[in-house]
Amino acid sequence: MPQVNTNPTPGLTNPNLSGSRDIPTQVKNPELVLRRRRQITDAAVKLFIDKGFHKTTTRQIARAAGVSIGSLYEYVASKEDILYLVCDSIHEEVERGVADALGRAIGGREALAEVLREYFLVCHRMSDFILLIYQETRSLPSQWQKRVLANELRITGIFIEVLARLTAAGDLPNLDERTIEIAAHNISVLGHMWTFRRWFLSRHYRIDDYIRYQTAFILGLLGQSGRESRRSRHKEDK
Amino acid sequence: MPQVNTNPTPGLTNPNLSGSRDIPTQVKNPELVLRRRRQITDAAVKLFIDKGFHKTTTRQIARAAGVSIGSLYEYVASKEDILYLVCDSIHEEVERGVADALGRAIGGREALAEVLREYFLVCHRMSDFILLIYQETRSLPSQWQKRVLANELRITGIFIEVLARLTAAGDLPNLDERTIEIAAHNISVLGHMWTFRRWFLSRHYRIDDYIRYQTAFILGLLGQSGRESRRSRHKEDK
DNA sequence: ATTATCTATAGATCTATAGATAATGC
């Protein structure tokens, strides 16, 4: 369960800041709002990853964002607002990463293995961010907590679709809906596991090895993603 | 990733408070120290689960524990000390739970399924506590963070042993060491998943169903824990 | 005398805002 922060953090690209819509501001110019909020979010995410939400002060955020504390409060109404912007922006990035990954992986036969590989690589790249969500979701007001959970569910939903499609195409054995649902949650979480057990796993496995082991593990249940590999498994059985 | 707290929390039995040894105190009488620290830990764990570590004040803890704020600081040197006592006490309880569970489950053939079942039930019972560790480990001073991680690893180690034993006994196919290690981590984490995705899972699955699906998933890779079930799988393949 | 406990508070923050100032556009 443990969570430790070791890697240097790459920046968020932080595309649309769509959660921005939910938060009122004193400032009229919408582009300005977006731009400043991006500054604020970028600064905050680094600080939160580094010291955690509660140990980061609004002054530090303002300073790192290059605005005064007074200005900061023209763009958000509270420190929690900033956390929400941060969480939302992370989810946007993860989701984009996952969607891209799915785009790249369309092979029919080994499709699932490809999807897994791309997803695990996203988790690897976004390690710090995913960890932050695990640790600080709870500090959000419950209204926004729900939104973060919904985001989480949407990402799991992507895997449900992939599994359903592969099942329909005959690339996976017939799995009932709930088996698919649980498998999709497992995939999400085993990706996250690389982030929240990084303190152990990254000392003993390289990400590629991790992906190989996990792929084998996941394809285990699912009867493996093709007739060919299924055949080789029977051999092993003998 | 999301974490929401809904269930009512049962108390910790909080056996030895072994982490107690690591923390200095002003008070000479060792039994008294143990007793007061138990009061403090019991009060704190409830408050932390309810409001989180940072939003709980030392005064609230003192009050709930039935001691004055002055006395509180005779037994710990800082608020973080309390968090450490809490985390340690939770691990002790989880580990005891897991060990008990292993005791109860010794059938040769379906051994793994039994172990999984007992472990998942422990996670179910200790849901709130496990979630707390996920969320607040980070707030510990790094020296104690390491200790929490070591505890985590010890629990995973139990599963490594079980898997190794079953492999040696021929109840599982031949799995290499690293496959076993990753499988053990997966088992730990899929148990925790029930706690940190409870907001979704417990609305759609009862714990027994969850256990069934996860058992099927896990036994998938491992070639299933007996010849019999392996045979039935071949049938499905056809 | 020693040990445990309590009350009262020092001292250090931290969030959020009020009110002044600068910049922009009519």
Place this chain on the structure above:
DNA sequence: ATTATCTATAGATCTATAGATAATGC
């Protein structure tokens, strides 16, 4: 005039401790 920004600080905490008090044992 309106919009954006800044400085200075009110007001509210919160952790941790100092020093007084009570209880226990020699």
